[in-house]
Amino acid sequence: MTSILKVSSLHAGYGAGDILKGIDVELPAGSILTIIGPNGSGKSTLAKTLAGLLRARQGSIELEGEPLNELSAPKRVLAGISYVPQEYNVFRNLTVLENLKIAREFMGARGPRDFMGANGKAARGLDDGLEELFPELPKHYRIAAGNLSGGQRQMLAFACALTVRPKLLILDEPSAGLSPILTREVFERVERVNRTGVSILMIEQNAIEALRISHSCVVLSGGRVRACASAKDVLGMKDLNSFYLGDASNRI
Amino acid sequence: MLQTAFNGVVTGVIMALPALAVTLLFGVLKFPNFAVGAMMTVAAYLAFGLNAQLGWPLAAATVAAALAMGALCIGIDQLTFKPLRERGAITLMVASLGLGFILENVARFAYGNTARSFAIELARPFRVADVRMNHEQMITIAVSSAAMIAMWVLLTRLPIGRAMRAVADNPSLALVRGIESPRVIRWTWFLAGVLLALGGVLIGMDRALEPPMGSNYLISVFAAAILGGLGSPLGAFVGALVVGVVSELSTLVVAPNYRIGVPLLALAVILVFRPQGLFGQPYIRK
Numbered sequence: 324m325t326s327i328l329k330v331s332s333l334h335a336g337y338g339a340g341d342i343l344k345g346i347d348v349e350l351p352a353g354s355i356l357t358i359i360g361p362n363g364s365g366k367s368t369l370a371k372t373l374a375g376l377l378r379a380r381q382g383s384i385e386l387e388g389e390p391l392n393e394l395s396a397p398k399r400v401l402a403g404i405s406y407v408p409q410e411y412n413v414f415r416n417l418t419v420l421e422n423l424k425i426a427r428e429f430m431g432a433r434g435p436r437d438f439m440g441a442n443g444k445a446a447r448g449l450d451d452g453l454e455e456l457f458p459e460l461p462k463h464y465r466i467a468a469g470n471l472s473g474g475q476r477q478m479l480a481f482a483c484a485l486t487v488r489p490k491l492l493i494l495d496e497p498s499a500g501l502s503p504i505l506t507r508e509v510f511e512r513v514e515r516v517n518r519t520g521v522s523i524l525m526i527e528q529n530a531i532e533a534l535r536i537s538h539s540c541v542v543l544s545g546g547r548v549r550a551c552a553s554a555k556d557v558l559g560m561k562d563l564n565s566f567y568l569g570d571a572s573n574r575i
Numbered sequence: 576m577l578q579t580a581f582n583g584v585v586t587g588v589i590m591a592l593p594a595l596a597v598t599l600l601f602g603v604l605k606f607p608n609f610a611v612g613a614m615m616t617v618a619a620y621l622a623f624g625l626n627a628q629l630g631w632p633l634a635a636a637t638v639a640a641a642l643a644m645g646a647l648c649i650g651i652d653q654l655t656f657k658p659l660r661e662r663g664a665i666t667l668m669v670a671s672l673g674l675g676f677i678l679e680n681v682a683r684f685a686y687g688n689t690a691r692s693f694a695i696e697l698a699r700p701f702r703v704a705d706v707r708m709n710h711e712q713m714i715t716i717a718v719s720s721a722a723m724i725a726m727w728v729l730l731t732r733l734p735i736g737r738a739m740r741a742v743a744d745n746p747s748l749a750l751v752r753g754i755e756s757p758r759v760i761r762w763t764w765f766l767a768g769v770l771l772a773l774g775g776v777l778i779g780m781d782r783a784l785e786p787p788m789g790s791n792y793l794i795s796v797f798a799a800a801i802l803g804g805l806g807s808p809l810g811a812f813v814g815a816l817v818v819g820v821v822s823e824l825s826t827l828v829v830a831p832n833y834r835i836g837v838p839l840l841a842l843a844v845i846l847v848f849r850p851q852g853l854f855g856q857p858y859i860r861k
Contacts (some may be wrong), residue, residue, distance in 0.1 A: 396750035400755065408748060414741045414744040414745055415744060415750065425737050425754070428753075487753065
């Protein structure tokens, strides 16, 4: 299988030290990869670096063979990467419909004409494919996104990220702060999104639930990749916890 | 009483323009720009130069000054604030204070300290229900209301307005939703420049043109923007009206010299009960 995303010896961080100390990750096209690891292992930093919010200090990021390192975050959206942050992932003061329009307008990423609203498609909220995936959203179009419930907000964030038709969707802990029922619903939605052909890189604390829908799994700890395996193998393990924490004896 | 209230409304709608500029700039750039007063002064003198010296009609001179001020603000931002953008709000605020001094004194250098006025024909005031109004006041209300409505349409209906609100709401999310913030910042400065120019000309029409004309309004303008809730365009408008009317009405009770103190007192009281201002969103530190 060809890979959609290829990350090689990636270093990134804030201030003096590196948080990511040489990450290698490859994501086969059309699959779901889950990244697990203890707190502070660099999972969210990796997501931010891939999205372009944090500069890569060393190493390379390639989407379908095209290098992304030099592209700004908005340009990466154009290139096909869509990122859903863990918190504050919708514009709270804007309505649901405005959130969706914003996502589709690519303000200024393509050029000044974007600002005058040349993009007629943006006038609508969800297009047909997405309306099928998120049937509950149109009801809430006029509501400020900050007034949605946690689960609805997560769905809106997904929909915004998907409305640009990305090749790769990066989700940072989509189940954070959600009840078990909502968590299952979120993962079920992630699976359906994946079936439409979108490759997904997902960061999760909820390892078991996440791995059930994933194809492969990467364990991060201390800014390094500790293990890399198929999701099925990891789920079959007896001592999942020590694997989760990146115990070297479980390295496959 | 009614007359005083009407005068307050006129002062209020004038202040609404710079208050909106302050609130837009604060929303997108997250610092209080204290140069707005001097920016109004400079724009007013630009219009004065075209109007009184070159003989343009005031309307045309105002439009030209507004566009020029918009462009000038983009330039000022590139030279002054852009290099400091990562240094935090305090640094930017201090820079804006310095910039204000420079701009005001450029105006002073060019036109001196003498009070001047636009070349407009004087017309007799007229009376409506015992309230004396003059043409300038009518023009002021019309221009300011039109500008407010235009800004409201822009902010809620046009992609650029949505993008400005999105950047104000959450800058890093805006980046990953494909919004190039440098462009949004330039637009914000341009619009602020246009609003400040209109405000400057209206102040010059209401009072007179002199170098401190803009900075005289600075405290009231900030009171209005904060009262309404920094970052809220509707709040800026309502806040400006409240400050304008309250400060004028207060002259019926206290000496006019203390006029400015009264809205500040009102501001302090309101902020005790509603720290985010009337229409502001509670500030969330991320």
